[in-house]
Amino acid sequence: MDNLKKKAFQLIIFLGIVSLLGDVIYEGGRAVHGQYLSVLGVNAARVGFIVGLGELLGYLFRLLSGFIADRTKSYWLFTIVGYGLLLSVPLISLTGTWQIVAILIILERIGKGIRTPARDTIASHAAKQVGTGYGFGLAEFIDQIGAVIGPLIFTFVFVGAAASQNIIGAYQRGYSLFWIPFILLLLVLFTIYAKFKNSEELEPQIEEHDKAKNLTKHFWLYVLFVFITTAGFVNFALVGFHLKNLGILSDTYIPLLYAAAMGIDAVVGLAAGKMYDRLKIKSKNSRSEYFILLFIPFVAAFIPFLVFSHTLTLILFGTMLLGFGVGIQETIMKAAVADMTPMNRRSSGYGIFNLSFGLAFFVGSTVAGYLYDYSISALIITLAFIEFMAIPVFYLMRKTNE
Numbered sequence: 409m410d411n412l413k414k415k416a417f418q419l420i421i422f423l424g425i426v427s428l429l430g431d432v433i434y435e436g437g438r439a440v441h442g443q444y445l446s447v448l449g450v451n452a453a454r455v456g457f458i459v460g461l462g463e464l465l466g467y468l469f470r471l472l473s474g475f476i477a478d479r480t481k482s483y484w485l486f487t488i489v490g491y492g493l494l495l496s497v498p499l500i501s502l503t504g505t506w507q508i509v510a511i512l513i514i515l516e517r518i519g520k521g522i523r524t525p526a527r528d529t530i531a532s533h534a535a536k537q538v539g540t541g542y543g544f545g546l547a548e549f550i551d552q553i554g555a556v557i558g559p560l561i562f563t564f565v566f567v568g569a570a571a572s573q574n575i576i577g578a579y580q581r582g583y584s585l586f587w588i589p590f591i592l593l594l595l596v597l598f599t600i601y602a603k604f605k606n607s608e609e610l611e612p613q614i615e616e617h618d619k620a621k622n623l624t625k626h627f628w629l630y631v632l633f634v635f636i637t638t639a640g641f642v643n644f645a646l647v648g649f650h651l652k653n654l655g656i657l658s659d660t661y662i663p664l665l666y667a668a669a670m671g672i673d674a675v676v677g678l679a680a681g682k683m684y685d686r687l688k689i690k691s692k693n694s695r696s697e698y699f700i701l702l703f704i705p706f707v708a709a710f711i712p713f714l715v716f717s718h719t720l721t722l723i724l725f726g727t728m729l730l731g732f733g734v735g736i737q738e739t740i741m742k743a744a745v746a747d748m749t750p751m752n753r754r755s756s757g758y759g760i761f762n763l764s765f766g767l768a769f770f771v772g773s774t775v776a777g778y779l780y781d782y783s784i785s786a787l788i789i790t791l792a793f794i795e796f797m798a799i800p801v802f803y804l805m806r807k808t809n810e
Contacts (some may be wrong), residue, residue: 411537416478416533416536416543419530419533419610420741423527424546424551425550425596427554428551428554428595430554431551431554432589433494433497433586433590434558435554435555435623436497436557436561438645439559439562439666439667440544441513444579445509448509452646456778458513458514459645460770460774461514464767464770466518468763470763471762472763473524477525478756482526483526483607484526487526488523488601489522490526491593491597492594496515497512498585498605499512499648501580502580504580525755532611533751539737541697542681543743544677544740546678549675552673553674557667560663561586562659562663565578565585583670601660624748627657627749627768632805633798633802633805634775636762636798639769640705640772640791641791641795642708642711643731643772643776644666646773647716647727648662657723668728669727669731669734670731672731672735673738676731676732678737679735680735680739681739683697684700691746698802701744705799709792710792711730711733711791712787715727716780716784731772
């Protein structure tokens, strides 16, 4: 392994550790946000709106921060500020007012919006040295360890809570434990910045004509594909609400179920990333590696039939499929953006990609929340129909491949 590849590999590992600590915090929170809001008296429609609005604002900030980061090349500044806003999650431990909780949930999403395009651009510089699929897959594998640990924190809190303890107090105790990974995250992040602040030097040199390229029609059709598949993808917050609302699973085990899904996400992401790189090498310019993306609509179309049933076994299987789909989303979708965009437009490309993702998440979560209150059958059919709409868009995208 030459020196540049070694440094690139080290950067991916260290960024993965930062993401791991971040995932302990925000994935731990996301595993119980829906249930906690329910405990505070919030209905399904309002939960869907709060979660969806947070995602929408977060992804709007991704678009803005992506463009500014490309103009200023201040990738590390946006990364550090964005991670700093994870402060909002442990702050939830200090309040039992649902409006304040909602604001803090949304603020955490805004922080993720600020950091993500810049962080993914830094990661792409390193991933170009080791393989984009493998690079993002490895980072996803590491940070999903945090996504497993975070929800488990609440599981242990609920198991250890005294029978007489107020349920709101148990949730607040769980949120308060996130102060520890937050402090560790900041320490690691500043250490990485000192060592890798010129990450763009890791990316292999490209031809001058490639540097001048704009975002192509192929990329914009890909953005549309991302929008459709994300709009129809089930949000676990609503699954958690469903489980608690029907009394199918207790507060103790819902975070454990989410942790299991994130574990599957990690393994699938790493395996899919390696497969993506192998297909890319074999296909050369035909881009057959993009066919892995088709797993998303086909899998996601069946998830709502399972997770919104009244049978625990079906819900468990559906949640595992949800983890499978997220693994491909978090790995292959990001790797594809790195391969579709020139370096001088990459942060903008990630910003646009993430805006599409977030807008779709907002629309999908809001509609799903209202449909859940109106008719679960209508919710299931609508989400499945949306996913199948993505398939012709994918083949249209393939036809425009350069």
